[in-house]
Amino acid sequence: MTTRRDFLKRISSAALAASAAPSFFLQNSFAQDRGISLPGEDGMIVRSSRFLDLETPVEYFDFWLTPVPHFFVRNHMHEPSELNAGDWRLNIGGEVEKPFALTLAQLSKLPTHSVVNTLECAGNGRGLYRPQVPGVQWGKGAVGTARFSGPRLRDVLQRAVVKSSGKHVMFRGLDEVPGKVPPFIRSIPIEKALDSDTLVATHMNGAPLTKHHGFPARALVPGWIGAASCKWLTEVKVLDSEFVGNFMSPGYRFPNQPGKPGEVVKPEDTHPLTALNVKSVISGPLDGASVKPGHVTIHGAAWAGEADVVKVEVSTDAGATWSAATLGHESAHYAWRLWSYDWKPKPGDYTILSRATDNRGRSQPDTPVWNPSGYLYNAIDQVKINVA
């Protein structure tokens, strides 16, 4: 398997030294030393400390598997104040013949399956929409890739024997809801719930889930928006229809037809968000960087939800011409591909773009599809740098 180290070797250590670290990255590194102390969360952008919402700086996209201390955290509510592995239960009910509950010990005895999945918050990139829309103003880093492991949800559901009336599966977590805020409950169609890669995940990158990532168990719905993968999972309920609640409607819906920026969209003209779309992000050089002429490697990550990235193109002249980037060797069905492009620039100011294409023929658009909640931002990525 190609490691990050191997990948970076191809980026050429000499070239990295010659191109010089972007000045503002150094400033950011310096600032990290004086940042908010949050054990286990390393150099993360704090979008909110209560509820906890942490964004991964793009420079950490150089890891194919994002280390947990650099993995984005998204919470709608307060994390559970009490989590005791011994008392925890997973209750399975609803449209099933044999409702039952599992302890963590019982869950851990079920056959384990692993899925390397790129998990992305539906609102990743919301802060880049204009006009701006309400919500956590994510930049580019509400996304990460990890190896999630645990029993298949299908195995759990089959033990309960799903009735023919069971069409959707609802997840409830142990997060704590303040005031009269609607609980964070959503559902997925039964077909996705029974997919062999949909998990009740207990581990992330080989270690038990940390509290911020849903200990002791979370749903893992690969290729879909992060909101589908309910953390601190405690109830799996089979329903005869889609769950009705704030986070199914009006939350997490997308216009059926693209509209103009700022346009109001009627609820009946929307559909629930499911799979992620095709997207690439440049992780270096960083926006605003100043690099030396000679050999510069442009690099980043690209993903496509349930589809596969087949091509990443780079433009170093603001879109006038495009060249194919080299895709990294590490790949998995639901995981992003790292990519790189070797470039020999002369001094000057440059606008660098990246554009991914997947095996369904989808490519990143020039401009994002505007929607009132700022979901699924996937416009061609851009950084501006100076070579001098």
Add this chain to the structure above:
Amino acid sequence: MSHKQSYAGADPLVRPATQSEAKESVSAPRRPELTSTLARKCLIPAAALPIWLAFSFIAIAQNPGVVKSAEDLLAGPMQAKATTACTECHEARIIVQQRLSKAAWTKEVDKMIKWGAVIDASDRDPLIDYLSGNFGVEQPQYQPPRTSSEKKPVAKLK
């Protein structure tokens, strides 16, 4: 509890589980009184707390690189009421990062009232004016802080 109490460093509200805790059980108080928590943690006698806090403020004043773990709302006629109404449930940083029109702020305020924010009817319009005046589309973008770097080498994952 005043939001300003969280100047003192690590935010106990968001303490994550360590691996050893994850194996056994996790119990983190959601809204502890920070002073008492610190007193217990640091074994500072209650009488010494004012002195300790004073030195903390001096240290922060002399070191502008220190980042507040919780954000404050900007001064204004509705600052106190907005703080009470909004930060009961979420940090002010959620507000200060928004750049919204008055119409969009109106929708947000009404949604939050529906979701339990306690705002007198007579305060609704002044609150919307305060929010759209301070966090409107013309304001420069908010620059978020980072968590501190642990400076440990990251293990290679396989």
